[in-house]
Amino acid sequence: MKLAALLALLPCMALAQDIRPSRDYLAPELRAMQDDPSRHPGWLWVDEGEALWARGAPSCASCHGDIARMAGVATRYPAVAPDGALLNLEGRIERCRTDHQHQPAFGYESEALLSLTAAIAARSRGMPVNVTTTGPAAPFLDAGRRFYETRQGQLNLACGQCHNENAGRRLRGDLISNGLGTGYPAYRLEWNTLGSLHRRLRACSLGVRATQFPLGSPEYLALELYLASRANGLPVEAPGLRR
Amino acid sequence: MAEITARITLPTSARRGEVVTVRVLVRHPMERAVDAPGLTPLPRRILHSFRVTYAGAEVFRAALSPGITANPYVEFTTVAVETGAMVFEWEEDGGTIYRREAQLTVA
Numbered sequence A: 001m002k003l004a005a006l007l008a009l010l011p012c013m014a015l016a017q018d019i020r021p022s023r024d025y026l027a028p029e030l031r032a033m034q035d036d037p038s039r040h041p042g043w044l045w046v047d048e049g050e051a052l053w054a055r056g057a058p059s060c061a062s063c064h065g066d067i068a069r070m071a072g073v074a075t076r077y078p079a080v081a082p083d084g085a086l087l088n089l090e091g092r093i094e095r096c097r098t099d100h101q102h103q104p105a106f107g108y109e110s111e112a113l114l115s116l117t118a119a120i121a122a123r124s125r126g127m128p129v130n131v132t133t134t135g136p137a138a139p140f141l142d143a144g145r146r147f148y149e150t151r152q153g154q155l156n157l158a159c160g161q162c163h164n165e166n167a168g169r170r171l172r173g174d175l176i177s178n179g180l181g182t183g184y185p186a187y188r189l190e191w192n193t194l195g196s197l198h199r200r201l202r203a204c205s206l207g208v209r210a211t212q213f214p215l216g217s218p219e220y221l222a223l224e225l226y227l228a229s230r231a232n233g234l235p236v237e238a239p240g241l242r243r
Numbered sequence B: 001m002a003e004i005t006a007r008i009t010l011p012t013s014a015r016r017g018e019v020v021t022v023r024v025l026v027r028h029p030m031e032r033a034v035d036a037p038g039l040t041p042l043p044r045r046i047l048h049s050f051r052v053t054y055a056g057a058e059v060f061r062a063a064l065s066p067g068i069t070a071n072p073y074v075e076f077t078t079v080a081v082e083t084g085a086m087v088f089e090w091e092e093d094g095g096t097i098y099r100r101e102a103q104l105t106v107a
Helices: A002-015 A028-034 A042-053 A060-064 A089-099 A111-122 A135-149 A159-163 A197-207 A218-230
Strands: A186-188 A193-195 A240-242 B006-009 B019-026 B047-054 B057-063 B073-079 B084-092 B097-106
Touching: A028 A240, A042 A060, A042 A111, A042 A186, A042 B006, A042 B019, A089 A111, A111 A193, A135 A159, A135 A218, A197 A218, B006 B084, B006 B097, B019 B047, B019 B084, B019 B097, B047 B073, B057 B073
Parallel strands: A186 A240
Antiparallel strands: A186 A193, B006 B019, B019 B073, B047 B057, B047 B084, B084 B097
């Protein structure tokens, strides 16, 4: 009788399965390395980003002051700009660059943009993700959720089939995480460099043999928002360290 | 002297005779050469040697090979003998030398 009650409860437990921060899925050695700025190569980009922060006329610092004032900013992105566009942190920086600095955009995945993004995101390290999912963000969130829940590619897999249903189990020698973007831009050992979340998402798409969308595409931006909404309340880990 | 991004971590102060741990991360692609059909050939460009001098003596030296990852990390220990600069030098293929310094205060 008791067993039957327990069995009946099991599916609910699976549904209510909590989403754990990405660091919980890292191997202990990698987690220690991620926590130690003296051994984590991602901080090289943070250093370069902080140097860029003060460079140029006007520089980022001319308007925003010390980069320490960027604390908490990364927790709120992606966010909807007043003109209705969904911007992630990279998009926000590029917009500042073209609209306020009157300079050509750095370009997605350029070293300069990665460095600045890492330096700004690092100021929110450990703070809980807090993206807005209502109001103008709602349609983007829906699009992101649809993307996440839709089976795609030759392998016919939806994101959640790995990152919800099989999180914590092994895939090709690695643990499947809940698929949060909190650690990005992250230093990925496979890349030997720092890379953006969209670069990682392209690798995911390739993994299920689905269409790879361009970096900064509306599909990935909406997905980024949905991933951030799943991570609401969990700590920012950027710059992360990943396999 | 060419510029290089590096993170050098060592205690700001140490007692005389104390063993200090020095951690060095350096930003470098460590290009081990591309030479294959269909790919744009690239010559080898790595940091092939790394040496550290402190208190007038060489305290650490390493020969780095093409199998070493980009942005290499090196950790070593040395004995704190006097207050002064620890000088870190990397030599790249082609002869460029990068130099960074870090201060160690010995009480």
